[in-house]
Amino acid sequence: MNKSKTTAYLLFMDESGDQGFKFDRGSSRFFVLCLVVFENPKDAEETSTKINLLKQKLKLPPTFEFKFSTGTTNKVKEKFFSSVKMTNFFYRAVVIDKKKLLKTHPESAQDAIYLLASEILFLRGRQLTQTTLVLDRINRQFLRKMDYFLKRRLNTRLSKIIKKIKADNSANNNLLQLADMICGAIFRKFTKKNERFYKMTKRKEEELYIPY
Numbered sequence: 177m178n179k180s181k182t183t184a185y186l187l188f189m190d191e192s193g194d195q196g197f198k199f200d201r202g203s204s205r206f207f208v209l210c211l212v213v214f215e216n217p218k219d220a221e222e223t224s225t226k227i228n229l230l231k232q233k234l235k236l237p238p239t240f241e242f243k244f245s246t247g248t249t250n251k252v253k254e255k256f257f258s259s260v261k262m263t264n265f266f267y268r269a270v271v272i273d274k275k276k277l278l279k280t281h282p283e284s285a286q287d288a289i290y291l292l293a294s295e296i297l298f299l300r301g302r303q304l305t306q307t308t309l310v311l312d313r314i315n316r317q318f319l320r321k322m323d324y325f326l327k328r329r330l331n332t333r334l335s336k337i338i339k340k341i342k343a344d345n346s347a348n349n350n351l352l353q354l355a356d357m358i359c360g361a362i363f364r365k366f367t368k369k370n371e372r373f374y375k376m377t378k379r380k381e382e383e384l385y386i387p388y
Contacts, residue, residue, distance in 0.1 A: 189297075192360050205274055209272075211268050223265060226260055227350040233255075241346065241353060244359070268300075269297075277289065
């Protein structure tokens, strides 16, 4: 995947875990944010088509939503990751241990999650500029905070990173579902110490960041 003058990055972001810090009331210890990156619309379209073909092959309705945490069996997860392994995309992800984060940022831990995640995902690795970022519109609080930290914090840099942020419903967007599946596999690696599905995604990994 060589970058050219016509590169028009398409980004699809999803998260696993939650942003809460009430661990005694069920808040997750880890928060994972995953950014799936396509270098051009053609690659994104081809990957979405692969996912549609898988639904047909498995005799699933066109409206079926691949979600790692619910509604998708382990057998289907395997077939999903196998179906996209030859398509052109890469991902980068950040895994935040919130218990450790709370010790270093006791007064601003929640904002630190978004600041850490946005700066790590967009400022490390290969440079991403003039990108279109797609987020799941269902999580409105997450969407608002990421809009703030990405557009207002990162776009103060000389090179404009985010050109546009779009909200879509993951139920209608195969590529948001792809981000969900990868993010879920990484989350399971850290919460369950189970790397079964993570190993199926690793060939697409640019880097996995663990700041703490």
